[in-house]
Amino acid sequence: xxxxxxxxxxxxxxxxxMLDYHQTQSINSHWVRCPVKELSVESxxxxxxxxxxxxxxxxxxxxxAISDTTExxxxxxxxxxxxxxxxxxxxxTLLDRAKIGGSILPKLSRETLARVLNxxxxxxxxxxxxxxxxxKVSAVHSGDETDYSVLDIDxxxxxLTQKLDARFPGSxxxxxxxxxxxxxGLWKLSGQRESLIGAYIKTLSAYNDKAKLDxxxxxxxxxxxxxxxxxxxxxALLLGGAYPIHIGGCVAVDHRHKTSIEDFDKALDQLxxxxxxxxxxxEYLLExxxxxxxxxxxxxxxxxxLPKKAALEAxxxxxxxxxxxxxxxHDVFMAMQEILFTLKCEGTPQSKMLTVEENMARAxxxxxxxxxxxxxxxx
Numbered sequence: 001x002x003x004x005x006x007x008x009x010x011x012x013x014x015x016x017x018m019l020d021y022h023q024t025q026s027i028n029s030h031w032v033r034c035p036v037k038e039l040s041v042e043s044x045x046x047x048x049x050x051x052x053x054x055x056x057x058x059x060x061x062x063x064x065a066i067s068d069t070t071e072x073x074x075x076x077x078x079x080x081x082x083x084x085x086x087x088x089x090x091x092x093t094l095l096d097r098a099k100i101g102g103s104i105l106p107k108l109s110r111e112t113l114a115r116v117l118n119x120x121x122x123x124x125x126x127x128x129x130x131x132x133x134x135x136k137v138s139a140v141h142s143g144d145e146t147d148y149s150v151l152d153i154d155x156x157x158x159x160l161t162q163k164l165d166a167r168f169p170g171s172x173x174x175x176x177x178x179x180x181x182x183x184x185g186l187w188k189l190s191g192q193r194e195s196l197i198g199a200y201i202k203t204l205s206a207y208n209d210k211a212k213l214d215x216x217x218x219x220x221x222x223x224x225x226x227x228x229x230x231x232x233x234x235x236a237l238l239l240g241g242a243y244p245i246h247i248g249g250c251v252a253v254d255h256r257h258k259t260s261i262e263d264f265d266k267a268l269d270q271l272x273x274x275x276x277x278x279x280x281x282x283e284y285l286l287e288x289x290x291x292x293x294x295x296x297x298x299x300x301x302x303x304x305x306l307p308k309k310a311a312l313e314a315x316x317x318x319x320x321x322x323x324x325x326x327x328x329x330h331d332v333f334m335a336m337q338e339i340l341f342t343l344k345c346e347g348t349p350q351s352k353m354l355t356v357e358e359n360m361a362r363a364x365x366x367x368x369x370x371x372x373x374x375x376x377x378x379x
Contacts, residue, residue, distance in 0.1 A: 004065035012176035036124035043110035058082035065135035215240035248278035285330035293327035314338035
């Protein structure tokens, strides 16, 4: 798959491979600051004179990138006099610069949408920060540094590994992922198993399969985005099951307010303490008893807006296997992890999986007793 394609994604088996990818990406990316009013949008569909005509585009833009944009967003953007196809990841930020929105916009013809965008863009007195990457415009951020701060992914990765080596000796890179909207990496903290989750494992060992518990190790996931999808953050995980269990956010640095790599470095100092806090929230669920656990699971899944089809499957499995009677909130939370496994088996995009994973982790902060009601509820 060519990198210019909107649906391009890749995985990494080693940290060196992931770091090299993002270092190369940083070198080849262009951040262009310019007045919003000087941006100009053009339609790019099969009837457009620009379709399959690389000569009208900026140097380096090929037919594959033009054709792919025609099949997706169908817009091109002129930046400092040079025309580029617009990637789907840039759509929201482009609307933000034009200060418009609404569900009706995607229903407009590309020509009409381009005209509406231009009318609004040309009234602006602000600046834009345009990210041009892999032959396309990937984002159109605010040009005000207090609104958007560039945090190069390769620099974040280097800072993260330095901190992990210092605070969690022996941490192991498990896997990495990147597409045009998000980048993520997963590390296993086997050397800190006893100090981070020892008490939790001991509590579980009273009524769980020891062989399964022996596989559980703490981990962290790094996520960031250059296109406005996510802040630079590191979250606590439990690894060793069918899918990583997200147990709450640890640290996050927004791409705003002139933040820098140094700010990310300082935030990482909180990682150890907050990991312990996340584990305590998970342990607390063992003390919350539910009289109507199936009903509670339905209500919690609905509250967190988890994907309905996968949630209903997980609820059905739990209802058939838990044996009836009272169950703990921990039992239900673990049963909810089946949602992620189902989505993974269905080939759900990684970016969506990460969002669902984070939403599910919010369950650790809920008042579970308020969902424990005898009255059934439809999803």
